[in-house]
Amino acid sequence: MGSSDVATPTPAPLHSTIAADVDLSNYDDEQVKLMEEMCIVIDRDDKRIGADSKKTCHLMTNILGHNLLHRAFSVFLFSADGTKLLLQQRATEKITFPDAWTNTCCSHPLNTADELVEKDNLGVRTAAQRKLFHELGIEAKDVPVDDFHFLTRIHYLAPSNETWGEHEIDYILFMRPQHKELIDMNPSPNEVRDVRWVTKDELKVLLERGVTPGSGIIVTPWFKLICDNFMFAWWDRMLAEGDVSKVARAEEVGQIYRL
Secondary structure, eight states, rough: OGGGGSOOOOOOOOOOOSSOOOOOOOSSSSHHHTSSSSSEEOOOOOOOEEEHHHHHTBBHHHHHHOOOOEEEEEEEEBBSSSSOOEEEEEEOSSSSSTTTSSSSSEEOOOOSGGSSSGGGGGGHHHHHHHHHHHHOOOOOGGGOGOOOOEEEEEEOOOOSSSSSSEEEEEEEEEEOOOOHOOOOOOOOOTTEEEEEEOOHHHHHHHHHHHHHHOOOOOBBBHHHHHHIIIIHHHHHHHHHOGGGGGGGOOHHHHHEOOO
16 A cells, blocks of 8 residues: 555644753764654554654653653564574664664654554554665665564563663564565664574574673663564464465454563
């Protein structure tokens, strides 16, 4: 379905009364600029109630003091045969969770008309396509919006440090492109430090190292939560069914899992 098939909502007012007075002068300039992007502020039922800057939404003082919650997504992109998953290691320049290993792409739909569209999760899928290009240099033609498959949503809160953290309702999206075994990419060094295609067994080893002191491996909390609760059952289901479109279950699609 294209964006012309649905009515586009009017963005919420772009203002805030919540604190955002943290000095960013010691952070990377490109990452600081991204902190001006407007996230979609929601209630615990994922209903849009406004918008605020990425900076404001990721301050722990606002998360804990105002229960500030925003919409997000996590993409899991597989090889054509479904046996490998693309992971990224977040760049050292990232303000939240630098150098941590995570799923293919994780970010936020913005408070713009095309990314606010809720019908068929079109806004989230549009944002996912945008960020796959921004972070990994994956061309839109290789990841069509209609090929993202929505599985469920998770609601979680996790600090990155004493200043920054996440409080999100995270849309889980699977994609398994068929036109090439391993999709072409050109990662941005300001976003991505490293990439790795992993099998299920290799992912289990990475996750184990992520909780082993002194291993040097960091894993993002949302990725660990998804893997601990869902990932391997979904992956097995995808391989058993032979089709990524058959992974989703009705009882999961309608849920928001509080993790």
